[in-house]
Amino acid sequence: MKKLFSEFIKGVIGENPTFVLVLGLCPTLAVSVSVINGIGMGFAATFVLLGSNVIISMIKNFVPERIRIPCYIVVIATFVTITELFMKAYSPALNRALGIYVPLIVVNCIVLGRSEAYASKQTVRDSLFDGLGMGVGFTLALILISAIREFLGSGTIMGERLIKGFEPAFVMGMPSGALLVIGLLLAFFNLLKGRRA
Amino acid sequence: MSLAQFLTIFISAVFIYNVILSRFLGLCSFVAISKETKPALAMSLSVMFVTTMSSIITWLIYRFLLIPFGITYLRTISFILVIATFVQFVEMVIRKVSPSMYRFFGIYLPLITVNCAVLGVAVLNVDMFFVKDKAVAGSFFYSAFQGICVGLGYTLAMLLMSGIRERLELCNVPKCFKDFPLAFIIASIMSLSFLGFGGFPR
Amino acid sequence: MKEKLIVSFSPHLHKKESTSRIMWIVALGLIPAGGAGVFIFGYSALRVILLGVISALLTEAAIQLLAKKKVTLLDGSALITGLLLAYNLPPEVPFWIPIVGSFFSIAIGKQAFGGLGQNIFNPALTGRVFLMASWPKYMTTFTSPLNYDAVTSATPLAFLKEGRALGHISYLDLFLGKRAGCIGEVCILALLLGAAILFIKGYISWHIPLTYIATVGLFTYIFGANGLFSGDWLFHILSGGLCLGAFFMATDYVTSPLTRKGQVIFGVGCGLLTAVIRLWGGYPEGVSYAILMMNAATPLIDRFTKSRVYGRA
Numbered sequence: 001m002k003k004l005f006s007e008f009i010k011g012v013i014g015e016n017p018t019f020v021l022v023l024g025l026c027p028t029l030a031v032s033v034s035v036i037n038g039i040g041m042g043f044a045a046t047f048v049l050l051g052s053n054v055i056i057s058m059i060k061n062f063v064p065e066r067i068r069i070p071c072y073i074v075v076i077a078t079f080v081t082i083t084e085l086f087m088k089a090y091s092p093a094l095n096r097a098l099g100i101y102v103p104l105i106v107v108n109c110i111v112l113g114r115s116e117a118y119a120s121k122q123t124v125r126d127s128l129f130d131g132l133g134m135g136v137g138f139t140l141a142l143i144l145i146s147a148i149r150e151f152l153g154s155g156t157i158m159g160e161r162l163i164k165g166f167e168p169a170f171v172m173g174m175p176s177g178a179l180l181v182i183g184l185l186l187a188f189f190n191l192l193k194g195r196r197a
Numbered sequence: 198m199s200l201a202q203f204l205t206i207f208i209s210a211v212f213i214y215n216v217i218l219s220r221f222l223g224l225c226s227f228v229a230i231s232k233e234t235k236p237a238l239a240m241s242l243s244v245m246f247v248t249t250m251s252s253i254i255t256w257l258i259y260r261f262l263l264i265p266f267g268i269t270y271l272r273t274i275s276f277i278l279v280i281a282t283f284v285q286f287v288e289m290v291i292r293k294v295s296p297s298m299y300r301f302f303g304i305y306l307p308l309i310t311v312n313c314a315v316l317g318v319a320v321l322n323v324d325m326f327f328v329k330d331k332a333v334a335g336s337f338f339y340s341a342f343q344g345i346c347v348g349l350g351y352t353l354a355m356l357l358m359s360g361i362r363e364r365l366e367l368c369n370v371p372k373c374f375k376d377f378p379l380a381f382i383i384a385s386i387m388s389l390s391f392l393g394f395g396g397f398p399r
Numbered sequence: 400m401k402e403k404l405i406v407s408f409s410p411h412l413h414k415k416e417s418t419s420r421i422m423w424i425v426a427l428g429l430i431p432a433g434g435a436g437v438f439i440f441g442y443s444a445l446r447v448i449l450l451g452v453i454s455a456l457l458t459e460a461a462i463q464l465l466a467k468k469k470v471t472l473l474d475g476s477a478l479i480t481g482l483l484l485a486y487n488l489p490p491e492v493p494f495w496i497p498i499v500g501s502f503f504s505i506a507i508g509k510q511a512f513g514g515l516g517q518n519i520f521n522p523a524l525t526g527r528v529f530l531m532a533s534w535p536k537y538m539t540t541f542t543s544p545l546n547y548d549a550v551t552s553a554t555p556l557a558f559l560k561e562g563r564a565l566g567h568i569s570y571l572d573l574f575l576g577k578r579a580g581c582i583g584e585v586c587i588l589a590l591l592l593g594a595a596i597l598f599i600k601g602y603i604s605w606h607i608p609l610t611y612i613a614t615v616g617l618f619t620y621i622f623g624a625n626g627l628f629s630g631d632w633l634f635h636i637l638s639g640g641l642c643l644g645a646f647f648m649a650t651d652y653v654t655s656p657l658t659r660k661g662q663v664i665f666g667v668g669c670g671l672l673t674a675v676i677r678l679w680g681g682y683p684e685g686v687s688y689a690i691l692m693m694n695a696a697t698p699l700i701d702r703f704t705k706s707r708v709y710g711r712a
Contacts (some may be wrong), residue, residue: 040242169533393688396681
């Protein structure tokens with residue numbers, strides 16, 4: 001039980017896909033402009049991660065090594081399609097907001113990265129918790145980054161204007177601003193880590 | 198086919214709409230592998246090979262499979278499968294040729310598959326060089342060339358970044374900024390400077 | 400453990416002068432341009448300059464105190480960054496623009512890299528492009544010269560980009576600074592005076608400024624008009640931030656190549672990029688972007704133009 005919990009937690013903190021593993025940057029940069037989008041993308045990606053990690057872990061012994069990457073892609077694409085259809089049916093507004101980045105979860109480095117590095121080598125149960133942890137870690141990272149970017153870049157949080165007369169810095173809506181935010185957050189986390197040591 | 202068009206493709210793919218610094222595709226490997234020049238160069242060459250070959254193959258598939266059968270909506274998934282197969286091939290080659298480099302790349306080699314730059318250029322070729330499902334004149338050669346040039350643009354960004362990071366290795370960077378944080382900040386400043394290329398006529 | 404031997408790239412100084420003495424002379428060389436700016440644009444310009452400088456100094460002091468490093472305000476480098484940042488701003492920007500800009504220049508553009516001598520990018524320009532991307536409206540609102548009522552006007556380069564005629568501005572106007580623009584860039588005369596001081600003292604060499612300006616002139620001559628070889632190169636050399644950039648920012652020791660050959664490459668590169676952006680890009684002016692891009696290339700340029708070490712092939 002303890003091991004499963006540590007599998008989960010490592011995805012959130014120790015091996016956070018965005019801040020530690022440096023994966024999934026392209027969608028992060030594009031989607032983290034507002035908190036709502038960040039949450040939506042995070043949930044969608046988590047679902048895909050869970051599904052693909054579990055399935056790939058189940059079939060890992062049957063997939064020939066020489067064509068494993070295309071096979072994983074097919075599995076991932078299937079789950080992405082399920083997610084997309086689900087979203088179109090039950091949350092069309094979010095689907096429109098996330099736009100092209102929902103189908104692009106197929107090329108989200110995190111998903112293929114975990115399939116290749118973990119699910120293809122570990123048990124189904126471990127892979128499930130790894131997927132869950134990574135997904136939650138990704139979602140939290142997205143929320144953090146988009147909170148900062150949304151506040152500084154358009155003066156709102158979840159669409160609510162917080163301070164009157166605040167001049168938003170448009171750079172925050174651009175990928176350059178996202179890179180800056182991630183770099184500074186990373187430095188901040190390192191600082192905290194250093195203090196504790 | 199005109200020389201001017203080839204020149205335009207070269208300049209826009211390498212500089213003006215640089216795949217990493219202007220389009221922000223392929224960032225994961227950019228930040229992770231750019232610490233030293235040799236691996237950065239090796240990764241760039243691998244990416245360039247994949248972008249070129251997949252530009253060619255995806256073009257062929259689009260022209261002779263997807264259009265005739267009217268299933269162009271399957272382009273994303275079919276392109277990704279093509280790319281995935283190719284990367285698998287490249288992986289086998291690298292493993293044979295240089296096992297140390299293979300180990301160094303680690304997860305980032307199979308991740309060329311989902312390197313947004315590779316899928317990006319395949320989709321870009323189709324958008325630019327097919328009009329209403331018909332190939333424009335010279336479409337094949339333009340697409341292949343654009344594949345090469347996007348690879349070159351990727352290489353340029355990687356070289357610049359690795360040059361910078363290697364030099365910073367000799368400096369006394371504050372501990373909390375060492376490696377990744379500063380790499381992101383450098384990427385941010387580089388992309389801010391590439392904003393100067395905004396507004397160029399396509 | 401105390402700091403080990405630091406092998407840094409620049410400044411490598413073997414004269415009797417220290418880094419800080421050079422900095423203060425450079426600051427001296429910058430005064431004419433600032434004075435001219437205040438004369439041409441009024442008290443707002445003075446306010447921008449003061450705020451920029453104070454913010455730079457405070458940021459540097461605060462960061463060094465927090466990091467428990469020696470506070471080096473007296474070496475003049477933060478002062479120069481603050482001045483240069485202010486010189487790159489329009490005179491009527493809101494008070495917080497130079498404050499935020501200088502803060503960003505020093506904190507991110509300089510201290511995040513480890514402080515003096517270690518930054519890759521020119522700190523003042525880093526701050527400027529950050530401001531430009533964040534608050535473009537304020538950064539592109541200029542005022543008429545010698546009109547202390549702050550009437551808005553477009554810069555000559557902006558006129559050019561929109562394709563409007565420039566009949567009313569003469570070369571002398573451009574040279575003396577009778578035009579809309581950023582505080583420290585408009586008066587070429589003042590800039591040349593300041594640069595002369597630096598040349599005489601030997602603190603900057605002609606390699607970068609000359610190649611930079613000459614490249615812009617040549618390129619705009621060849622491509623700057625509808626026919627070939629009929630561009631108004633003198634106009635281009637005298638307008639925008641070219642002189643300010645070529646003499647005071649591209650020449651920064653830390654962010655430009657070490658060797659003479661490298662410096663020529665650097666100057667030509669800056670010139671090409673500036674000219675291309677001016678002639679065909681979306682922005683009327685490209686100096687800041689060009690210099691930053693070449694800053695990024697400097698480590699590579701250094702690597703390939705390093706003088707041969709005796710004994711190695």
